[in-house]
Amino acid sequence: MAGADFTIEQYRRRQQFWNLLESRYIIHLVLFLAVFFIISPLVWQLVTSLKTREGVLALTYLPLEPTLAAYERALFDRGFWRAVVNSVIIASTSTIIVMVLGTPAGYVFSRFRFPYDNAVFVFVLFTRLFPPIGLVTPYYQIMTTFGLLNTKVGIVIANVYLWLPLVIYIMRNFFITIPQALDEAARVDGCTKIQAFRHVVFPVVLPGFAAGTILTFLYSWREFLFAFTVATDLNSMTIPVATFLFVGDAGIDWGAMAAASIVSVIPSALVVIFFQRYIVVGLTGGMKG
Structure with missing residues (x-):
């Protein structure tokens, strides 16, 4: 009986674990992390493009003085x-x-x-x-x-x-x-x-x-x-x-x-x-x- 009870309890825990994985909260979390890792390089590029030359070299996370100077250099100065x-x-x-x-x-x-x-x-x-x-x-x-x-x-x-x-x-x-x-x-x-x-x-x-x-x-x-x-x-x-x-x-x-x-x-x-x-x-x- 003890072995049977242990087996049933183990089965219940395993079922609860799979139910947790299949819950919409876990699915949403996984999708959010996937989207985050996909778009984070693009966001980093966008932030970098709005920095000054000094801001880029300073490795700050956000542009302290947002500017479009990089777009002007890229599109017009460099052709x-x-x-x-x-x-x-x-x-x-x-x-x-x-x-x-x-x-x-x-x-x-x-x-x-x-x-x-x-x-x-x-x-x-x-x-x-x-x-x-x-x-x-x-x-x-x-x-x-x-x-x-x-x-x-x-x-x-x-x-x-x-x-x-x-x-x-x-x-x-x-x-x-x-x-x-x-x-x-x-x-x-x-x-x-x-x-x-x-x-x-x-x-x-x-x-x-x-x-x-x-x-x-x-x-x-x-x-x-x-x-x-x-x-x-x-x-x-x-x-x-x-x-x-x-x-x-x-x-x-x-x-x-x-x-x-x-x-x-x-x-x-x-x-x-x-x-x-x-x-x-x-x-x-x-x-x-």
Whole structure:
């Protein structure tokens, strides 16, 4: 009986422990700590960007005399605003090209059968499996041969290579979820294959198209390695590359670097806040199939 009583008591304590872990207070505490650790670096960057040079070196927790001088140095004195414009142009152009090519490609792979179609699709995905660092040397040589060093076109080409296979994969899986009977019904009504795609099938997968667009823009916005390889001045530098301009031989302008980081985060943060539903759709819907 004593052993049985001990076992029952032990079971009750264990059950109470699990009930405590499953309580909403514990869940809220864990979520709060997770959010705190995620946003604390961003908050620290924001605080640093509002400090004077002396305040940054003094390592104070809060700016004693809040100022926007670091933003002025970053955007205008160092010309960082040109990198912001370059990033907008390069990310937008890359996104348009990737979606224009990737959407019909995904539709073709989901609907039509042709010789070695699966092998071609696997090859498209396989091209993205190479470690990007291993492609830097041939990429630099190609850009040099065609005179594309220090140009926006060179960076756009890299972004298209990086993200086109991903969009083809995502869009193919979205198109697979659409019954082919929808295409056939449109053909019966007199539509051509292109008209059936444009007027019937494509409107159904608009959430997936929006997700692919947003993900491509975000990835292109933060791409660093290939942009760093070909960009040598502010005529083509993107935000991640231009941030290195604040590292000098005599020291680092921490305030200006923090201000540049905050400026670079604003567009992507707004995209995530307003379009997070489509991002979730892209990450979940794109994994089906």
